[in-house]
Amino acid sequence: MKKNETIYERYRQLIASGAIAGGERLPSVREAAAETATSVNTILNAYERLADEGWIRAKERSGYFARARARLENAAPAIPERFVSSARETGERLDMVFERLTRTDSSLAVAAPGTDLFPADRLEQAFGRLRRSWIEYAQAAGDPGFRKRIALASEETDGPTDAEDIVVTNGATEALSVALRTFVRPGDAVVLESPTYFNYFRQLAPFGAEIVEVPVGPDGMDLDMLEREIDSRKIRAIVAQPNVQNPSGVTMSDGAKARLAALAESRNIILIQDDVYGDLAFGPRRARNLSAFSGYSGIVLVSSYSKSIGPGLRIGWIRSPEYAERLAEEKLSASFESCRAAQFALSGFVATAAHRRHLGAMRRELEIRVDDHIALLSDLLPEGSSLRRPSGGCLLWIALPVGTDATAVFERSARKGLIAAPGEIFSSNPFFTNYLRINAGWKLSADRAKALSCLKEAFA
Amino acid sequence: MKKNETIYERYRQLIASGAIAGGERLPSVREAAAETATSVNTILNAYERLADEGWIRAKERSGYFARARARLENAAPAIPERFVSSARETGERLDMVFERLTRTDSSLAVAAPGTDLFPADRLEQAFGRLRRSWIEYAQAAGDPGFRKRIALASEETDGPTDAEDIVVTNGATEALSVALRTFVRPGDAVVLESPTYFNYFRQLAPFGAEIVEVPVGPDGMDLDMLEREIDSRKIRAIVAQPNVQNPSGVTMSDGAKARLAALAESRNIILIQDDVYGDLAFGPRRARNLSAFSGYSGIVLVSSYSKSIGPGLRIGWIRSPEYAERLAEEKLSASFESCRAAQFALSGFVATAAHRRHLGAMRRELEIRVDDHIALLSDLLPEGSSLRRPSGGCLLWIALPVGTDATAVFERSARKGLIAAPGEIFSSNPFFTNYLRINAGWKLSADRAKALSCLKEAFA
Numbered sequence: 020m021k022k023n024e025t026i027y028e029r030y031r032q033l034i035a036s037g038a039i040a041g042g043e044r045l046p047s048v049r050e051a052a053a054e055t056a057t058s059v060n061t062i063l064n065a066y067e068r069l070a071d072e073g074w075i076r077a078k079e080r081s082g083y084f085a086r087a088r089a090r091l092e093n094a095a096p097a098i099p100e101r102f103v104s105s106a107r108e109t110g111e112r113l114d115m116v117f118e119r120l121t122r123t124d125s126s127l128a129v130a131a132p133g134t135d136l137f138p139a140d141r142l143e144q145a146f147g148r149l150r151r152s153w154i155e156y157a158q159a160a161g162d163p164g165f166r167k168r169i170a171l172a173s174e175e176t177d178g179p180t181d182a183e184d185i186v187v188t189n190g191a192t193e194a195l196s197v198a199l200r201t202f203v204r205p206g207d208a209v210v211l212e213s214p215t216y217f218n219y220f221r222q223l224a225p226f227g228a229e230i231v232e233v234p235v236g237p238d239g240m241d242l243d244m245l246e247r248e249i250d251s252r253k254i255r256a257i258v259a260q261p262n263v264q265n266p267s268g269v270t271m272s273d274g275a276k277a278r279l280a281a282l283a284e285s286r287n288i289i290l291i292q293d294d295v296y297g298d299l300a301f302g303p304r305r306a307r308n309l310s311a312f313s314g315y316s317g318i319v320l321v322s323s324y325s326k327s328i329g330p331g332l333r334i335g336w337i338r339s340p341e342y343a344e345r346l347a348e349e350k351l352s353a354s355f356e357s358c359r360a361a362q363f364a365l366s367g368f369v370a371t372a373a374h375r376r377h378l379g380a381m382r383r384e385l386e387i388r389v390d391d392h393i394a395l396l397s398d399l400l401p402e403g404s405s406l407r408r409p410s411g412g413c414l415l416w417i418a419l420p421v422g423t424d425a426t427a428v429f430e431r432s433a434r435k436g437l438i439a440a441p442g443e444i445f446s447s448n449p450f451f452t453n454y455l456r457i458n459a460g461w462k463l464s465a466d467r468a469k470a471l472s473c474l475k476e477a478f479a
Numbered sequence: 480m481k482k483n484e485t486i487y488e489r490y491r492q493l494i495a496s497g498a499i500a501g502g503e504r505l506p507s508v509r510e511a512a513a514e515t516a517t518s519v520n521t522i523l524n525a526y527e528r529l530a531d532e533g534w535i536r537a538k539e540r541s542g543y544f545a546r547a548r549a550r551l552e553n554a555a556p557a558i559p560e561r562f563v564s565s566a567r568e569t570g571e572r573l574d575m576v577f578e579r580l581t582r583t584d585s586s587l588a589v590a591a592p593g594t595d596l597f598p599a600d601r602l603e604q605a606f607g608r609l610r611r612s613w614i615e616y617a618q619a620a621g622d623p624g625f626r627k628r629i630a631l632a633s634e635e636t637d638g639p640t641d642a643e644d645i646v647v648t649n650g651a652t653e654a655l656s657v658a659l660r661t662f663v664r665p666g667d668a669v670v671l672e673s674p675t676y677f678n679y680f681r682q683l684a685p686f687g688a689e690i691v692e693v694p695v696g697p698d699g700m701d702l703d704m705l706e707r708e709i710d711s712r713k714i715r716a717i718v719a720q721p722n723v724q725n726p727s728g729v730t731m732s733d734g735a736k737a738r739l740a741a742l743a744e745s746r747n748i749i750l751i752q753d754d755v756y757g758d759l760a761f762g763p764r765r766a767r768n769l770s771a772f773s774g775y776s777g778i779v780l781v782s783s784y785s786k787s788i789g790p791g792l793r794i795g796w797i798r799s800p801e802y803a804e805r806l807a808e809e810k811l812s813a814s815f816e817s818c819r820a821a822q823f824a825l826s827g828f829v830a831t832a833a834h835r836r837h838l839g840a841m842r843r844e845l846e847i848r849v850d851d852h853i854a855l856l857s858d859l860l861p862e863g864s865s866l867r868r869p870s871g872g873c874l875l876w877i878a879l880p881v882g883t884d885a886t887a888v889f890e891r892s893a894r895k896g897l898i899a900a901p902g903e904i905f906s907s908n909p910f911f912t913n914y915l916r917i918n919a920g921w922k923l924s925a926d927r928a929k930a931l932s933c934l935k936e937a938f939a
Contacts, residue, residue: 134614146820147607153791154594189649189793193814200685222812225660331613331819333649352682354653358818359791360606 022057026065034074034085041394045075045083073408076390086390086408127471128438130216130265130326132299132413132460133388136381137329141373145364153360159351160343161187161336165362169336171370176297176307177320184340186347189357191295191323191335193350195258196222198319198337201349202289203228207255210248212240214416214445214454216265216293219258228255230447235264237407239271242278249286256289262306263296266416266445266456268409270306280313287317294322295335298378300411301386305378316341324365326412327378332361385413385460392459395468399475413460423453423478432477437470482517486525494534494545501854505535505543533868536850546850546868587931588898590676590725590786592759592873592920593848596841597789598828605824613820619811620803621647621796625822629796631830636757636767637780644800646807649817651755651783651795653810655718656682658779658797661809662749663688667715670708672700674876674905674914676725676753679718688715690907695724697867699731702738709746716749722766723756726876726905726916728869730766740773751779755795758787758838760871761846765838776801784825786872787838792821845873845920852919855928859935873920883913883938892937897930 033039046054051062066083069075075083160166166182173180188194203209205227211219213232223230231248234241240259248254259279261271271279283290292309300306310318319342323335334357337346350356368374392415393408403420419425429441442454461467493499506514511522526543529535535543620626626642633640648654663669665687671679673692683690691708694701700719708714719739721731731739743750752769760766770778779802783795794817797806810816828834849869856866856877863880879885889901902914921927 129615134611137614139611139614142820143607143609143611146609146824147603149599149603149606151594151599151603154597154599154789155589155791189653189814189817192812193649196813218812218815221808225812329614329820331615331823333814333816333818348681352652352678352685353656354649354793354814355678356793357649358793358821360602360789360824361818361820363791364606364820 022055023061023064023068026051026055026057026062027068030065030069031074034069039085041085041390041397043085044081045085047082076386078387086393127458128440128456129458130414130440130456131330131458132326132381132385133462135462136384136460138368138373138377139329141368142329142332142364145367146360148367149360149363152363153358155359158347159186159356160347161185161357162359162362162366165366165369166336168366168369169338172374173308173338176305177310180338181340184338184343186337186339186343186350187357187362188321188335188337188350189354190325190333191293191321192218192222193353193357194321194323194335194337195219195291195293197346197349197353198291198321199223199226199256200353201342201346202256202291202319204255208252210245210254210257210259210288212259212264212267213448214266214442214451215258216260217440217444220444220447232446232448235267235269237269238275239264239269240275240279242275242282245279246282249282249288254286254288256291257283258291258293260293260296261309262294263300263409263411265296265412266414266440266454268407268412268414268416270300270410273307273312276307276309277312280309280315280318283317284313284315289317289319290315291319291321294320295326296412297322298327299382299385299413301382302411306411310338319346324369327381328365328368332365333358334361334365382411385411388462389413389415389459391463392457392471395463395471396457399472401478413458415457415459417455417457419453419455419478421453425451425453425455428455428474428477432474435473435477437473437477439474482515483521483524483528486511486515486517486522487528490525490529491534494529499545501545501850501857503545504541505545507542536846546853587918588900588916589918590874590900590916591790591918592786592841592845593922595922596844596920598833598837599789601828601833602789602792602824605827606820608827609820609823612823615819618807619646619816620807621645621817622819622822622826625826625829626796628826628829629798632834633768633798636765637770640798641800644798644803646797646799646803646810647817647822648781648795648797648810649814650785650793651753651781652678652682653813653817654781654783654795654797655679655751655753657806657809657813658751658781659683659686659716660813661802661806662716662751662779664715668712670705670714670717670719670748672719672724673908674726674902674911675718676720677900677904680904680907692906692908692910694910695727695729697729698735699724699729700735700739702735702742705739706742709742709748714746714748716751717743718751718753720753720756721769722754723760723869723871725756725872726874726900726914728867728872728874728876730760730870733767733772736767736769737772740769740775740778743777744773744775747777749777749779750775751781754780754782755786756872757782759842759845759873761842762871766871770798779806784829787841788825788828792825793818794821794825842871845871848922849873849875849919851923852917852931855923855931856917859932861938873918875917875919877915877917879913879915879938881913885911885913885915888915888934888937892934895933895937897933897937899934 048059048062052059070077076086077083166185169185170180170182199222203226208229208231210231210233212235233245239261261276263270294308297306320338324332339346401420406415406417426441426443440456442451445451508519508522512519530537536546537543626645629645630640630642663686668689668691670691670693672695693705699721721736723730757766780798784792799806861880866875866877886901886903900916902911905911
């Protein structure tokens with residue numbers, strides 16, 4: 020074994036066994052080099068590999084720290100069977116839980132980062148400098164200058180992007196409902212990931228669509244199963260979140276993205292990529308979108324600034340070089356145009372150096388918060404719980420021990436004012452009845468840690 | 480004949496004959512009393528009757544002025560036959576004209592007042608004072624505090640109004656599309672006024688709805704004809720604008736409003752009142768809404784601040800004591816919530832004394848602009864043209880001489896950059912092919928008067 024492998028292996032075991040606890044500082048590179056009688060470079064190599072694999076984390080100017088992951092991450096969440104269901108029935112079944120989720124503003128259940136992470140001052144200054152530009156009617160597709168800013172912001176991950184291909188919407192929710200109304204007709208079959216964002220079921224309900232759920236594994240949607248599904252029936256559309264999937268937190272590999280696009284193209288299936296968390300993928304480079312791997316004209320991107328700049332702006336967009344005109348017509352019928360005041364305020368910010376700096380800082384801070392929450396939950400959750408560290412964003416998808424009734428946990432903790440999202444709403448089927456989704460996007464202050472500790476009682 | 484009637488009749492004829500030109504000042508009350516050897520009160524009575532009937536206009540502190548109306552208003556626009564059509568086909572037929580209307584920003588075609596009339600400074604100040612309140616997610620139905628402001632603003636015309644009955648939307652366009660999706664199923668028959676706002680046809684197209692057009696006369700929708708229609712078929716919904724109808728400018732009398740509500744109630748038909756121009760009805764008291772005349776639970780109000788505070792805010796609402804919850808669910812699927820930044824900026828303005836003052840000043844100024852445009856058009860339009868003076872708002876609905884091809888006029892004037900809305904798009908049927916709708920909501924500056932004079936050439 021090479022020296023740096025020996026050192027890697029030693030620390031890995033110390034962390035996995037809990038001998039080095041989550042949050043504990045590792046020896047500095049210099050100290051470790053002296054201690055093991057190797058070079059600084061050897062230690063650096065070992066530490067970098069440990070960091071790449073998620074065992075430790077580098078904090079700027081303060082050294083390397085073990086990540087709290089041992090107990091929760093040693094078991095991967097289960098992969099459900101595939102199942103076909105009626106969107107209408109599912110929509111109705113979920114109404115009760117759903118209503119309680121949306122009528123409270125508990126920070127544990129909301130799927131957005133802590134509000135302290137948004138560039139509020141900058142946007143409020145921009146709102147104060149609108150100079151009447153927000154008064155006149157514009158195009159239903161959105162202000163041309165703002166669409167250009169969205170296109171510029173997209174080019175890092177998607178290559179050259181045309182402002183004409185973009186339709187501005189009232190958040191990603193309207194982006195998806197406009198796309199569904201454009202492409203889906205009553206009785207069509209639509210593929211969703213399993214688990215997936217619960218509002219999809221509600222949005223599909225009016226179409227009387229047939230929902231085909233395909234499980235999400237460590238590399239995203241199970242593409243072998245997807246292939247069997249599209250071989251066995253006519254599928255109209257696939258809705259997928261290849262980057263930082265909600266709730267699982269999984270980001271597909273580049274190879275899986277390319278294969279997903281190729282599968283959709285092979286059967287001429289509309290492939291709707293929901294990328295609301297793409298800007299919040301951890302790491303130095305932003306996760307790339309499906310269109311970066313395929314020229315397939317049926318790829319339709321929906322996204323939003325709600326998770327990265329501010330939910331209350333309600334500004335999202337659809338990008339489709341092929342169908343932009345039809346989508347703009349549907350948007351016109353749905354709600355004419357989106358708030359121009361917000362479009363103008365955002366125009367001065369999106370695709371600037373300040374925007375890039377904001378996203379970089381937000382990703383770094385979210386990663387710390389997510390790790391801090393995982394460390395805390397390691398102590399709170401019952402033996403046998405597991406999760407996968409998310410690839411970005413702010414959501415933790417927690418498998419409680421098999422047989423646990425997560426909805427009962429939800430009910431009990433809700434009575435204490437602590438609302439996490441119960442797993443049952445993330446599927447048409449009872450695959451995730453032992454899961455909870457928790458928002459880890461807030462600073463883990465002493466108060467928040469104390470509030471979270473109420474969860475422990477909810478398992479009693 | 481009583482003395483004040485003699486005086487009334489004398490001035491009426493002088494104005495109708497053109498002996499007193501539009502815009503010309505009448506003798507002061509004192510002068511007229513001296514001249515006719517009657518009392519000041521007698522003159523005042525006569526002048527008030529002339530003002531009530533629209534022959535003259537009182538300008539604060541400057542006296543009474545004749546209105547320019549003689550030539551254009553002596554013939555009332557024709558009333559079309561009723562006709563049933565397919566919303567889908569109509570939607571497609573109108574696409575071409577519609578696209579050109581929405582892709583230009585000609586001030587003649589847009590259906591909103593001149594942008595100088597909106598309270599821009601005040602709103603921009605409010606945007607600059609948001610204090611982060613716009614960041615967090617709220618309820619899909621809208622911010623509770625803002626809904627309370629809408630309810631307060633409604634009480635003047637509608638009596639006690641509950642904030643819980645209001646769902647905030649992305650403009651009246653989304654309000655109507657959410658209402659249609661809540662109530663209308665494929666194949667249902669829907670009554671529209673004829674002529675009516677063209678976007679309704681597009682919005683109804685996806686439902687494959689059957690459209691029943693009922694003509695608009697001097698007192699709004701022809702209620703005898705409506706009664707025959709609802710006796711002869713199953714009608715699901717009526718969409719009507721009883722206040723300042725677009726494009727005709729007609730406001731229904733209180734009696735007609737009561738009868739319309741009673742007719743809808745008698746057959747359990749959903750009665751959707753679109754009130755986007757209600758705040759802009761001329762006169763000292765705001766026009767009242769249908770719900771002021773009926774307790775029928777099937778009355779659903781849709782409205783907007785786009786015509787009175789600023790189109791680019793995209794804030795409208797639906798009010799329904801009976802169906803608010805179902806409508807909020809549909810809004811959740813459509814686009815989650817509406818721009819909170821705009822809701823918060825508006826919260827500080829709506830239902831304040833400043834808001835009431837703004838509406839009062841805006842109505843008075845719009846009335847002057849409308850009259851100025853009518854005076855100018857009297858000289859520009861070909862012999863045989865006619866219009867009814869609108870009861871509010873900023874739109875003139877002009878009948879060109881029978882046989883005139885208004886779409887050809889539209890095409891010719893469009894080449895000069897002057898886009899008025901051609902009559903054909905305001906109906907599923909060819910009832911209004913000789914009509915033009917013109918925006919008279921801008922100050923009639925020398926430049927605008929000159930631009931409008933290009934219209935004359937378009938009739939050549």
